Amino acid sequence: MSVLKIKDVSKIFANGTVRAVDNFSLDVADGELVCLLGPSGSGKSTLLRMVGGFERPTSGLMIINGEDITHVPPEKRPTGMVFQSHALWTHMNVFKNLAFGLKLRKVAPDEIKRRVEGVLDLVGLGGYGTRHVAQLSGGQQQRVALARSLVLEPKILLLDEPFASLDQHLRERLREEVRDIQQRLKITTLFVTHGQDEALSMADRIVVMRDGKTEQIDRPDIVYREPQTPFVAGFIGTMNLIEGTVSNGIFSKAGYSTPLPVSDGPAILAVRPEALDLTVANDNAQGKVHRVTDYGTHGLVDLELLDSTRVKAMVSHPDLFRAGQGVRLAPKAIAAYRDNAVIHRA
Amino acid sequence: MATLVHRKTDWTGIVLAVVLTLVIVFPLIVVGTWAFTNVWRYPSVIPQEFGLRFWYQTLARADVWTSITTSLTLATTVTGISALICLPAAYAFARMDFPGRDILFFSFLAGHAFPKFGLLVAIAGIFLQLNLIGTFWGVVLIQLVGTLLFMIWIPVAAFQSVDRRMEEAARDVGAGPFRVFWSITLPQAGPTIAAAVLLSFVGTFYETEGAWLIGAPQVRTLPVLMISFINNQPVIQYGAVLSVLLWVPSFIALMFARRVVNSGSFARGFGG
Incomplete structure (x- = not known):
């Protein structure tokens, strides 16, 4: 009651x-x-x-x-x-x-x-x-x-x-x-x-x-x-909010793209740092490592997309990454927003 | 092991102490000595004869006792009325919003912004028409004006410094607005308000210009009497004895102040 x-x-x-x-x-x-x-x-x-x-x-x-x-x-x-x-x-x-x-x-x-x-x-x-x-x-x-x-x-x-x-x-x-x-x-x-x-x-x-x-x-x-x-x-915990556009089921933002099965138009892609996997890539890099912070139990990689949009990723082996390195992004869980509402979650 | 650290002599402190002693304590000692002196002629450094002769002479006079009673009654009455008028006003200034609040608040400074004697003469002119000259209540009225500044400004600061959250917490546990004022606001502002009351009592007790202009010759306070003593008979001892007498109330007031008021609240009273 x-x-x-x-x-x-x-x-x-x-x-x-x-x-x-x-x-x-x-x-x-x-x-x-x-x-x-x-x-x-x-x-x-x-x-x-x-x-x-x-x-x-x-x-x-x-x-x-x-x-x-x-x-x-x-x-x-x-x-x-x-x-x-x-x-x-x-x-x-x-x-x-x-x-x-x-x-x-x-x-x-x-x-x-x-x-x-x-x-x-x-x-x-x-x-x-x-x-x-x-x-x-x-x-x-x-x-x-x-x-x-x-x-x-x-x-x-x-x-x-x-x-x-x-x-x-x-x-x-x-x-x-x-x-x-x-x-x-x-x-x-x-x-x-x-x-x-x-x-x-x-x-x-x-x-x-x-x-x-x-x-x-x-x-x-x-x-x-x-x-x-x-x-x-953005307010609860740390969240990467990437503003981009969807076209033919592909979300893209400054060289980074990922499948997003929603209608065409603007969208905000939300990925928690702990849900973002990074791999070192010399060719076809989607972003560049800006800074690596080692917290002992885990590491945090600050990276920049090609247009300088900042993105954070949590990694278990921070020693694998160095500033200036090219990386590719592989989100494990994403959400997408349009007009202040959720349009997709996976 | 030998101590190599010497306490450095603080010459600035010593100079300050000496100057302060000369400026504050020395005149007091001189007046205090004169009050208990029968004979003291130039060039002797200390009096030739100590004694209480002038105390007997002064205290034997009926007008001295009348003026002591008059002064105490006046100071108490003025302070009481001033508190009745000013404290609710101070609360209103501190807590309520009304048109003309700021201008009204600063108007209390006006009485102190001009040469006081001019103001007093102007008021005396009005009092003459109202038949207040030479009356007890005439003096009460003129001295009230002098207390307004202290009794409004200091309590306003006191009420303003009371944490509103404390009052809200009291409302929250079930106290009505009046109970909150009585049990929270007043005790919180109390020491500072006591300082204001004390200042206005002492200020009124020593006030001479207004008392003389409005009250003389029918109403004579102790300070007014002292002035006429000194003017009429240039015998230093009369003035000295009355000075020592005049110290008594402020001394008692200050002792009381030490008990009621701690320095923090005093500072708060002045917005410190």
């Missing part, structure tokens, strides 16, 4: 020209973790803030558990938000930060103590209640911010780029912790990020957004393997 239903929501900001969110719809199931993924300015944060009640939709409906909450103020919504900047109250200690919301709900003091301590244990900060916020590290502050939302047992947890201010190691660890907690509590979660790693590793489903619109909503593996638009293809 869907816990959160967003129906045809648009947000136009006061000056009237910026459509931050454009006719957006989404159903989130009970216990599901959905990632809103997109570059900055794609409207993902605005959408999350509308679910939290901090922005009002210009049009459309927001429904939580069958109840229309479109015009309900944030303090009356069953949502809990974790902010990118943590937004902890620096004039209170950790315990008071967590207890504030419970006090507003007139929970008995010993019950407050029990619940706060329980949640602090859950986020790995047992015994930190008397600490001041300023005494905590960035990761600990983020955990307190998460605990502050969780202690109120919200129906929907909203996370607005919660790890953006943390370093890479901490980010990876917290991402696993948050996913564990989310699955243990089975709490419905909406997660905003511009990091594809975060989305791919955490989400049950990913919503890829661009200019306030949905590009694709799917499971992470499908978004990765079967991107529905060239934008998604």
